Amino acid sequence: MMHCYTCHIDYKPGDKHFWNCDKIERDCRKCPRKELRELGEKIAQDKRDKDRVIGVFGDEKPNVGIVEEYRNIGKGLETKFYGNSQWFKGRLNKNMIDAGVPLKAALIGGIKALMGLKLFVLLISPAILLFHKQIIKAFVYWFSEMYDKDLKQKTLTTMNQFSPVTKELIRAGYKVAERIPTERDISFEYEGIWHEGEVDDQEYQVRVRRCIWAIATFIQADFAYYSRLQDALSLIKDRTIKELLWIFDEVCRRERQIGEKIGLLRFVFRVILLTPARKYVIIYLWELDLDKLKPDEADRYYAYRRSCYDFEGKPLEERLKWAREIDKRDGNVIIEA
Numbered sequence: 001m002m003h004c005y006t007c008h009i010d011y012k013p014g015d016k017h018f019w020n021c022d023k024i025e026r027d028c029r030k031c032p033r034k035e036l037r038e039l040g041e042k043i044a045q046d047k048r049d050k051d052r053v054i055g056v057f058g059d060e061k062p063n064v065g066i067v068e069e070y071r072n073i074g075k076g077l078e079t080k081f082y083g084n085s086q087w088f089k090g091r092l093n094k095n096m097i098d099a100g101v102p103l104k105a106a107l108i109g110g111i112k113a114l115m116g117l118k119l120f121v122l123l124i125s126p127a128i129l130l131f132h133k134q135i136i137k138a139f140v141y142w143f144s145e146m147y148d149k150d151l152k153q154k155t156l157t158t159m160n161q162f163s164p165v166t167k168e169l170i171r172a173g174y175k176v177a178e179r180i181p182t183e184r185d186i187s188f189e190y191e192g193i194w195h196e197g198e199v200d201d202q203e204y205q206v207r208v209r210r211c212i213w214a215i216a217t218f219i220q221a222d223f224a225y226y227s228r229l230q231d232a233l234s235l236i237k238d239r240t241i242k243e244l245l246w247i248f249d250e251v252c253r254r255e256r257q258i259g260e261k262i263g264l265l266r267f268v269f270r271v272i273l274l275t276p277a278r279k280y281v282i283i284y285l286w287e288l289d290l291d292k293l294k295p296d297e298a299d300r301y302y303a304y305r306r307s308c309y310d311f312e313g314k315p316l317e318e319r320l321k322w323a324r325e326i327d328k329r330d331g332n333v334i335i336e337a
Contacts, residue, residue: 002017003030004017004021006021006023007021007022007023007024007025007026008025008026008027008028008030009021009026033333035083035331035333036333036335039082039083039333039335042082043066043082046068050066050067050068051066051067051092052064052065052066052067053065053067053079053081053092054337055337056081056088056092056302057084057302057305057334058302058304058305058306058307058320058323059305059306059307059308060305060307060320061336062336062337063334063335063336063337064335064336064337065079065081065082065084065088065335066081066082066335067079067080067081067082068080068081068082070091071087072160072161075087075089075163075164076089076090076160076161076162076163076164076166076167077089077090077091077156077161077162077163078090078091079091079092082335083332083333083334083335084330084332084333084334085330085331085332086297086298086301086302086326086330086332087298088298088302089163089164089226089298089299090163090220090221090223090226092221092223093154093221095154096151096154096155096156096217096221097221097222098154099150099151099153099154099155100151100154100217100218100221100222102146102150103143103146103147103151103214103218104218106146107143108261108264111264111265111267111268112264132275132276132277133277136275136277137204140204140207140208140211141207143211143214144207144208144210144211144214147210147211147213147214148210151214151217152195152210152214155194155213155214155217156194156217156220157193157194158193158194159171159193162216162220163220163226164292164293165219165226165229165230165233165292165293166216166219166220166226167216167292168288168289168292168293169212169215169216169219169288170212170213170216172284172287172288172289173208173209173212173216173284174209174212175287176280176283176284176287177205177208177209177212178205179280179283180204180205180208182203182204182205183203184200184203186200186203186205186206194213195209195210195213223302224257224258224306224308224309227299227302227303227306227309227311228251228255228262228309230293230295230299230303231251231254231295231303231309231311231312232247232248232250232251233288233290233293234290234293234294234295234312235247235250236285236288236290236293239282239285239286240282241273241278241281241282244269244281244285245266245269245270248262248265248266248269249266250313252266253313254309254310254311254313255308255309255310256307256308256309256310257308257309258308295311295312297326300312300322301323301326304319304320304322304323305319305320305323
């Protein structure tokens, strides 16, 4: 059998199909849809090298996003994929993701070890209360030095490159960090630009700022973390410790993949609450501008398509139905890998 690529009907050799072809476009399992063929032609006409992102449109089917362009018009770096009208917040950077892996692994490993010593932690809790400032300070210097070794060279270089959520996390964190006393003037000319111009990078407040930038980099580099955190932050209303603990529990209920890691973070949070440092948690909460943390249509579009987390507490089928309606409305074409 032969296949007609005009009307997509099979015919036998010798048939007069060439003369009888009705030239009507039909759905065809053997050929890409018309929209995909047209999109393929458009991509082929663009001769430049193009970045490809596997699985950016969720995990319902294998898919690939081919980058058409990047922009930064007030929402940080954004990515547009061929055939899709929804701008993805962020510019996925493999080097930045890879550089953060060892540091995240060290953190998670340390937390797991700490959890294995729950009884010991309970026994030494009076010492934790007494020396909590020294313990936190030691962690900050260790963490920031680990960050300096590699991730510092791979991270984003200005606050304005971060997406709204991570940018607000940095801004609020820097504001709270200003409460830390310093021995000398550590103001620097380019406050929104990475760490350029810092007078003394061994000052405690400077090291805290670097930790904040590093954590924001983790979140920015990995959409799984970004969308989960945005969903959690959007639940904040009363800005209380009790509410935060409820949010952790709610996020765990919505989780379908990394529940263990969420549980580890909840454990660390509870340990922090044992110390007077809890007051800084509340100060930080009140410093956050919650309006800047709310998801918009583009945030929902990419988060809704993933089965690993029930974004906004909605089941997968409900979220996919909404995303498909957006695709139909905007004429989006998703390239299956």
